[in-house]
Amino acid sequence: MLALTSPRQLLRRRMPQKPCFTGRAFNLVSANFISVPLIVEYHRPESLAEAVELLQQPDHVALAGGTVVNADRNRSQLVAVDLQSLGLDVVSREASRVQFGAMCRLSEVEKQCSGDLLAEAARRELPSTLRTVGTVGGTVAAGGGESLMLAALMASGASVRTVNGGEVSVERYVSAPSELIVGVDVNAEGAWTIEHTGRTPMDTPIVAVVGRRSEDGITLALTGVGTQPVVARSLDDIKQLIPIDDFRGSSEYRHHLSVTLGERVLGDLS
Template sequence: MLNLNEIHKPTTVQDALKFLQQPDTVALAGGTNLIAEQRRDVRAVVDLSGLGLAYIRESSGAIVLGAMTTLSALNDSPILRALANGVIAQAAHRSAASILRNQATLAGTIIAEPDGILAVALLALDAQVTLVGSETRQIAIENFWREGAAKSLVTEIAVPIKNPRAALHTVARTPSDQPIVGVIASAQIENQVARDVRIALGGVSETALRASAAEKILEGQTLNDAVIENAVGAMHASPLHPRGDYRGSAEYRREMAIVLTRRAVRELIT
């Protein structure tokens, strides 16, 4: 933001949207990614901290997370630590170093890092995103990445209180680094039989995605080594086309997605 001239600090979502219609103007949430980018095209920012969007609460069968809730708040939340083996809290912890978790926000993180482990957690738990623009609408998180949020603001994210069993596995260069690849498996387990199976992957595509072929094989089955290996084997033929970088080649990312899926699914029955 080398050419920044104006900072707007609205107190309502509608005022924020009006400011965002101006050219060369972007939203400022936690600012951790925006500041690091040092964009020359940004001349004004809209500070969203005054909109009252930092909260974690239960409502209508869901846990509702305000868009401006910090990663630290997600990590520390007793409500989230009790939901689905705490995978959202774990994901928030692994998304950034402690000094950044106090500033980085929920919405800012999933927008800047749509393939990151926090995005993976929300996808695995069937999260719904509320967007406010010319109208207010709620969409599934996978559709949010597909459709984008042009001329809209993310105000909150709702996670259904189904409370499945869930397991998170990642690989990173060091324990404090962001995951190179992350996998979260979730399912309702009764007598070793899996229902409502969801396996979400990160670090293998532009956005978090589901391992649909593996999910179909596991759905309704008694989970054992043979069934799990059959499901993992289906991933070899799945459309995983990761981009390699200095942290991990495309081949490495693909193979680790398969390895981590095996570990995560096995953990569901241990």
């Protein structure tokens, strides 16, 4: 009798079956991978003290939403310290003052700040499926130079709360990252606008200017000009910038966009 066997059944017979995780600190099996996996060990601490202790060890990285760590293919042999069991996803609001836990998802920012700059920036930051994964704290810690969400926080004068009780502006933290972020506080009020230029309407902007007007005046934050968003408070500040240069646009082109878009934002908010 001829026994019919599917290709999937043959594959299962030939490939050794090994558990993906072992023990409390899961070890990711590298067998059957052509290249070494990005993350080779995984921890999920139950307390902030345990998380801090783990993160002091070499090659241990905080895993918030994972949209940045998992996308970085230039690094490997990392040990992930998952923060999702630490209760850092709470959001509290009093009038216009919003306190986001570091693990608050960007999709929740959309809901909590509907109609505000922060909600619009969160919507534009990532596709809908990834907004349910990406976090506020992870966005700040990553410090991405093209991040509209990070620029919106900077333009809004947001501050970071760290694990040892410290508080520092998002702008300062991004320029000199230090302790583990446990929360981000911001005033979600005041007129705002976003101007940007990209290759397509849905593409990550080559340059974007985010603006917020508050009692202290107008604050701008620019993406696409450096390794982190840059804060400016006048057109003269923008004119003094020397933007980065890459395949999407020369430094001169980015400077031209920055000035043009900055003028529009200042005009809208004046």
